[in-house]
Amino acid sequence: MNFLSKTKRLTFIGLLITILSSTSLxxxxxxxxxxxxxxxxxxxxxEIPVKKLKLAFGTYSASVNGSIVPVExxxxxxxxxxxxIPIANIAANEQISISIEKGEALNYPKRTYAExxxxxxxxxxxxxxxxxxxxxxxxxITLPGTFRDHSYYIKYEGPGWESDKVAFRFYLDNRNAIDxxxxxxxxxxxxxxxxxxxxxxxxxxxxxMDNMKVGKALGIGSIAIWDGEKAxxxxxxxxxxxxxxxxxxxxxxxxxxxxxxxxxxxxxxxxSLISIDAGSRASHMELLTDKKxxxxxxxxxxxxxxxxIVSHQPDNKWSYIATxxxxxxxxxxxxxxxxxxxxxxxxxxxxxLNHIIIMDMADNYAEYYFMPTWELDNEPVRTKEQFIECINxxxxxxxxxxxxxxx
Numbered sequence: 567m568n569f570l571s572k573t574k575r576l577t578f579i580g581l582l583i584t585i586l587s588s589t590s591l592x593x594x595x596x597x598x599x600x601x602x603x604x605x606x607x608x609x610x611x612x613e614i615p616v617k618k619l620k621l622a623f624g625t626y627s628a629s630v631n632g633s634i635v636p637v638e639x640x641x642x643x644x645x646x647x648x649x650x651i652p653i654a655n656i657a658a659n660e661q662i663s664i665s666i667e668k669g670e671a672l673n674y675p676k677r678t679y680a681e682x683x684x685x686x687x688x689x690x691x692x693x694x695x696x697x698x699x700x701x702x703x704x705x706x707i708t709l710p711g712t713f714r715d716h717s718y719y720i721k722y723e724g725p726g727w728e729s730d731k732v733a734f735r736f737y738l739d740n741r742n743a744i745d746x747x748x749x750x751x752x753x754x755x756x757x758x759x760x761x762x763x764x765x766x767x768x769x770x771x772x773x774x775m776d777n778m779k780v781g782k783a784l785g786i787g788s789i790a791i792w793d794g795e796k797a798x799x800x801x802x803x804x805x806x807x808x809x810x811x812x813x814x815x816x817x818x819x820x821x822x823x824x825x826x827x828x829x830x831x832x833x834x835x836x837x838s839l840i841s842i843d844a845g846s847r848a849s850h851m852e853l854l855t856d857k858k859x860x861x862x863x864x865x866x867x868x869x870x871x872x873x874x875i876v877s878h879q880p881d882n883k884w885s886y887i888a889t890x891x892x893x894x895x896x897x898x899x900x901x902x903x904x905x906x907x908x909x910x911x912x913x914x915x916x917x918x919l920n921h922i923i924i925m926d927m928a929d930n931y932a933e934y935y936f937m938p939t940w941e942l943d944n945e946p947v948r949t950k951e952q953f954i955e956c957i958n959x960x961x962x963x964x965x966x967x968x969x970x971x972x973x
Contacts, residue, residue: 591622594667596973601656603966608655609845610968611816612664616647618972619666627671628664630654636671638814643821643839643852643931652816652844656968671815677844679754680727680810680818682707682738684720695719701761705810707738711803711826715739722760722767725808725820727840731847731945732938733759733774734840736788738808738822742800743785748777748894748940770896777894777940783867783919786902787851787936789838791829792861792924796917800836802828816844829859848905848937848960855930861912862932865922866902869893873950874921875903882908884964887921890953894940901939901953905960935960 597614601607616639626637628651635652642648649666652674656662682705688697693714701721715723715737724738726747733747733756747767749755755773760766767776784790790797804826812819824836834857841850853862865887872891879885888903906923910932913924925932939947939956947953 592620593622593624594665595619595621597664597666598661598971598973599653599656599664600661600969600971601659601966602969603962604658605962606655606657606660607653607963607968609843610653610656610963611843611846612651612653612968612970613648614651614970614972616649619649621666622668624668625670626666627669628666630664631662634669634671634674636674636815637666638812638816640812640814640817640819640841643837643854650816650843653968674815676754676815677730677752678728678814678816678818678842679756680725680813680820680842681705681756682720682725682808682810682820685718690717690719693717705813706808708805708807709738711805713739713806715741725810725822726756726759727818727820727842727849728754728756729818729842729844729846730754731845731943732940734842734849736820736840737780738806740801741780741782742824743780743783743788744936745776745780745785746778746938747774748896748900748938748942749774750942750944752944768895774942775896777896777898777900777942778867778938779895780867781919784865784922786866786938787849787864787904787934789836789851789853790863790865790922791859792863792915792922793830797863797865797920797922798830800824800827811839812841818842829855830861832857832859834859847939847956848935851934851936853927853932855927858930859927861924862927863922863924864904864906864934864936865920866904868916868919868921872900872902875954876914878908878911878914880908882961882965884908884961885911885914886957886961887914887923888953888957889921890950896942899941899948901937901947901956903937903957903960905935905937905964907933935964 685698687699730752808822872889872893894900
């Protein structure tokens with residue numbers, strides 16, 4: 567049994583146990599949601615803990631403003647289960663009644679995707695994979711900590727994930743950096759990326775392109791440790807296991823465990839969970855370690871073509887660092903932003919390559935969001951003012967969560 571099917575089975579079992587422990591099981595449930603912010607919210611993903619619902623075992627969909635949408639069961643990094651429901655639009659201070667009922671949202675389009683694919687039919691000669699005639703998509707892989715870049719084995723060199731707005735990848739090797747694929751379409755594109763040549767995605771195609779050069783920097787949102795002078799990516803480790811734990815219409819996820827990570831002299835196991843939702847440009851990163859480590863960090867690559875924008879106000883729940891300018895690989899206007907909880911930020915700083923946020927990880931947990939924009943997006947962001955509008959939209963979601971009442 568592969569990783570994905572095993573994960574789905576465990577999710578089913580967990581849901582079944584939760585349901586069977588309820589005293590009264592029902593086949594439908596009503597939920598009242600409320601937008602508590604003074605502005606309308608578009609493409610919001612509502613999360614409800616499964617244990618709060620009393621639904622009988624089965625497949626469910628939801629009726630939201632007359633539309634039938636999926637109800638998907640996902641897990642966070644602590645293996646807590648949530649039912650997620652996409653909300654297309656909710657007006658400022660509006661209250662909506664949602665009906666959850668048995669059935670499938672067959673007509674709802676697939677708006678997220680994730681994959682791990684690699685070659686078969688060849689062999690390794692040193693660190694390079696030679697030969698091979700096809701690709702397989704196991705969505706799970708284990709590699710030694712010595713696995714190097716440019717091995718020509720994994721499709722676009724690591725896991726990929728996307729929404730209908732943007733696509734990402736990270737290098738599953740000694741670099742462990744996150745890169746961005748700009749999309750000119752709302753369709754799913756990653757299945758076709760990287761199959762027609764090792765790095766053809768650096769050239770403009772009908773769907774878009776890899777529009778960021780990472781090099782030795784953090785790219786956007788890469789995991790790092792601050793050593794007092796610079797941000798060090800997750801480079802030294804014993805082994806890596808990475809898998810696609812969700813690949814739904816509404817949310818897709820990549821979960822990775824770094825065994826024996828050397829974080830400033832502390833050897834620990836680090837788990838990361840990256841999630842992306844339908845209608846969102848932003849990815850959510852969750853981190854969990856089995857030992858206490860100090861100065862977990864992330865950041866954005868520096869560019870002399872981009873302006874740095876920082877918002878770090880103690881009275882705001884979330885803060886951000888961002889850059890905007892003609893910094894894309896195609897020499898287009900590109901925005902890059904990272905959102906972090908204000909009360910978890912220890913310092914906003916820089917090194918020679920990156921703008922950096924250092925975060926507190928006293929409870930062995932950290933989270934942040936990272937988001938790119940591009941002037942050639944399907945919904946183009948060409949000016950700094952438009953970029954700030956995108957940032958403020960995400961800040962409003964983070965600072966004013968939609969609340970719900972289960973009836």
